[in-house]
Amino acid sequence: MAEIATTPVPPYYTVIFTSLRTSDDDGYGEMAVRMVELAQQQEGFLGIESAREEVGITVSYWRDAESIRRWKAQVEHREAQRLGRSQWYADYRVRVARVERDYGPESGGVA
Amino acid sequence: MAEIATTPVPPYYTVIFTSLRTSDDDGYGEMAVRMVELAQQQEGFLGIESAREEVGITVSYWRDAESIRRWKAQVEHREAQRLGRSQWYADYRVRVARVERDYGPESGGVA
Numbered sequence: 001m002a003e004i005a006t007t008p009v010p011p012y013y014t015v016i017f018t019s020l021r022t023s024d025d026d027g028y029g030e031m032a033v034r035m036v037e038l039a040q041q042q043e044g045f046l047g048i049e050s051a052r053e054e055v056g057i058t059v060s061y062w063r064d065a066e067s068i069r070r071w072k073a074q075v076e077h078r079e080a081q082r083l084g085r086s087q088w089y090a091d092y093r094v095r096v097a098r099v100e101r102d103y104g105p106e107s108g109g110v111a
Numbered sequence: 112m113a114e115i116a117t118t119p120v121p122p123y124y125t126v127i128f129t130s131l132r133t134s135d136d137d138g139y140g141e142m143a144v145r146m147v148e149l150a151q152q153q154e155g156f157l158g159i160e161s162a163r164e165e166v167g168i169t170v171s172y173w174r175d176a177e178s179i180r181r182w183k184a185q186v187e188h189r190e191a192q193r194l195g196r197s198q199w200y201a202d203y204r205v206r207v208a209r210v211e212r213d214y215g216p217e218s219g220g221v222a
Binding site for chain 2: 004014052059093094095096
């Protein structure tokens with residue numbers, strides 16, 4: 001996750017997951033690594049970016065809204081969500097959004 | 112920026128800015144602080160979240176696409192964009208997206 005995700009020409013979808021952690025680290029690191037591995041195996045997965053300071057932000061990219069629904073309902077991911085709510089996260093917000101346009105330095109920021 | 116942004120009921124818009132820094136810190140910290148201050152003063156601004164590890168991610172939230180266009184064109188912000196491209200960022204990607212739904216722990220993740 002140390003790179004900027006390479007994504008196709010929009011439109012595509014994104015899940016912005018913003019969280020505040022508890023002090024309970026039990027199993028958290030392993031889960032976080034496993035969830036990235038698992039996400040990468042899902043149909044429609046396009047990429048992921050993640051960073052944490054006080055707030056943690058994980059942005060994943062998906063082909064369409066249906067891919068996101070399937071990922072949310074995936075059995076092992078559901079268990080991680082349950083543990084997240086009960087143990088690891090003091091607070092969080094999930095936002096599902098449709099990417100309409102994107103650009104980088106190659107376009108001079110003109111898009 | 113140490114909190115999860117409080118945003119209204121969707122739809123609203125978001126700008127996901129993902130970046131890799133250069134080793135040039137000259138003026139960067141001051142610019143970053145100033146740009147958050149300035150963004151908060153813009154019409155249509157709703158909130159901002161930011162974290163950096165290897166990748167830096169700043170997610171800002173806006174009432175509509177027009178607010179984002181105005182912010183992108185704001186004079187002082189344009190100068191920061193120019194310096195960012197030439198000095199501070201080794202690479203970056205800007206993604207503009209429409210938030211269609213969101214949820215937190217209060218809904219049990221059922222949205």
